[in-house]
Amino acid sequence: MFSWFKKKKSAKIAKDRLQIAIMSDRAASDFPFMEELKRDIIEVIKKYKGVSNIEIKKASDKDIEAISIEVVLE
Amino acid sequence: MSKVIAVISGKGGVGKTTTTANIGLGIAMQMKQCVVVDFDIGQRNLDMILGLENRVVYDMIQVMDGEATLEQALIRSKANRNLYFLPASQTKDKSVLDSEKISKMLMELRKKFEYVILDAPAGIESGFEHTIEFADAAIIVVNPEVSSIRDSDRAIGILDSKSQKAKIGHEVEKMLIINRIDPEMVQKGEMLEADDILEILGVELFGMVPEDKGVIDASNQGQPIILNKKSDAGKAYRRIAKRICGIKVPVERPKVKRKGLVGKLKGIFS
Numbered sequence: 344m345f346s347w348f349k350k351k352k353s354a355k356i357a358k359d360r361l362q363i364a365i366m367s368d369r370a371a372s373d374f375p376f377m378e379e380l381k382r383d384i385i386e387v388i389k390k391y392k393g394v395s396n397i398e399i400k401k402a403s404d405k406d407i408e409a410i411s412i413e414v415v416l417e
Numbered sequence: 418m419s420k421v422i423a424v425i426s427g428k429g430g431v432g433k434t435t436t437t438a439n440i441g442l443g444i445a446m447q448m449k450q451c452v453v454v455d456f457d458i459g460q461r462n463l464d465m466i467l468g469l470e471n472r473v474v475y476d477m478i479q480v481m482d483g484e485a486t487l488e489q490a491l492i493r494s495k496a497n498r499n500l501y502f503l504p505a506s507q508t509k510d511k512s513v514l515d516s517e518k519i520s521k522m523l524m525e526l527r528k529k530f531e532y533v534i535l536d537a538p539a540g541i542e543s544g545f546e547h548t549i550e551f552a553d554a555a556i557i558v559v560n561p562e563v564s565s566i567r568d569s570d571r572a573i574g575i576l577d578s579k580s581q582k583a584k585i586g587h588e589v590e591k592m593l594i595i596n597r598i599d600p601e602m603v604q605k606g607e608m609l610e611a612d613d614i615l616e617i618l619g620v621e622l623f624g625m626v627p628e629d630k631g632v633i634d635a636s637n638q639g640q641p642i643i644l645n646k647k648s649d650a651g652k653a654y655r656r657i658a659k660r661i662c663g664i665k666v667p668v669e670r671p672k673v674k675r676k677g678l679v680g681k682l683k684g685i686f687s
Contacts, residue, residue, distance in 0.1 A: 352606030357563050358613045364563075365570045365617060 370401035384412065393417035419527040422534050422592075422661070423456075423552035425576065427568030429539030431560045432596040435632060437536040438466040439643040439651075440556070443658020444532050445500035446643070452491070452530045455505035456548040457538040458514065464504050467494060468639020478506040481518040487525055496644060501530070511544035523551050532661070541568075541575050549580045554590035557620065560597050561609040570618055592623035594657065599628045600671045611670070624657035626650050627671035 370377065377399055385394050396415040401408070424440070426433045434457075441453035454477060455463040464470040472492045475485035480503070487503075494500035503526075506513070526533045537548035549555060555576050559569045573591065582589045595611055602608035615622055629650035635642040643654040649671065656666045 354603070354606045354609050354613070357609050358617065361563055361566055361609075361617050364567055368567065368571060369574065 366400070366402055370399075384414065388414055388416075419531050419533060420554060421523055421527065421552050422532065422554045422556055423537050423549045423576075424534060424556045424558060425537045425545065425549065425569075425572050426539060426558045426565070427541060427570070427572035428565045431558050431565050432626075432632070433539070433558045434462050434466055434536055435636065435641070436556065436558050436594060436596060436626075436654075437534055438463060438641045439654035440658055440661065441500055441502075441532075441534050442467075442494070442497055442641050442643050443654050444534070444661060445494065445497040446655070447658060447662045447664075448499060449531045449662060450499055450501075450529070451532040451534065452501040452503060452526055453534045453536065454503040454526070456535050456544065458505050458544060459507065459510045460538065461505045461507045463502065463536050465639060466636050466641060467502055468496075469494065469502055469504075470639070473504045476504045476506040477522070478509050478513055481515070481522050487522070487529075496640070511538065511542070511547075514544060514547040516547065516550060519547055520551055541572055545572065546575060546579050549576050549589075551581055552576075552589060553582065554592065556592045556594055556623070557618075558594050558596050559614065559618075561595055561599075561603070561611075561614060566609070566614060566617060573618065573620065591620045592661075593618065593620045594624040594626060595622070596626045597628045598625055598671045600673045604673055622668055623660065624653060624668060625671055626653040626657075 381397050381399060385397055388394050393416065394414055395417045398413045399410055401410045424433055424437045437453055441451050444451040453463060455461055464473055469492050475490035477490065479485040480487050480490045490503055492502045494502060523533065535548050535552065538544040557569050557573060559565045576589055577583050580589050595614060599608055603610055611622055611625060627649045629642065629648055631645060631648045632642050632650055635645065642648050642651040645651045656669060659666050
């Protein structure tokens, strides 16, 4: 009934969408070695167990720069 | 001691040239010798905004190629005698820009002026890269709108990797100006807030300029809005210019205008 009270403000939606879009833009532009890094990690892990998927995400703000790596095993 | 500042945006149409014109005039109003340079080769527009289009004889490219002297090409503003303007070429295209020649010309401008303001072309192609190449600082103009903010982040990325200052390990000073803010929409949650934009871009806030219909009226006449003492956008540009000149003025947030009886009457009679 009061569903319009719960409606997310469009500014908030814009912020969420921008954060994700810019994060991936930055990852693509200043991490050109991403694909190579993926291959190397797969090589290392494959010594112990098979890998079915790997995903590397980069996040940064003005103070820190970080990557998170998710490896899905077979 | 002079400072070269590139005005950049990523996306076009956010008010970059308007900002350049107003800031240049604002710095001149602070009694500083200032030159604004149109780096948008092939799409000259700063001359129109400044109301100097009829006075263009020589352009920046002719100066770089030695076909004209700097003194011949520089145009002195009618609105303020401390302000000079160096036009872009309208006939050539961006490919004529050459790093060595740009460096030499900027060196000459540095000797004459305290502030050298470069109006960058939209986009992040070679023309843009040449504008930021020798800049000490950059003014980044964004609108509170997703495509403008995303594109500005890419422009900032190039600034941080391709400018000479960045290449030798120094950080290029960045000044963010949020242009065309509609305070009413911000209040309703329909427009991004300044704090959110800063968080997303990771740069510091330098100025906020409200949406102001007077800007178009001003550009129609070639009289930048900073000359209009009553205009809110004009006031915002004055504060920004002072801040560039090192005067400490707080960043003022555009406020929602309460329309009282007087305001309504003004609305009828304006």
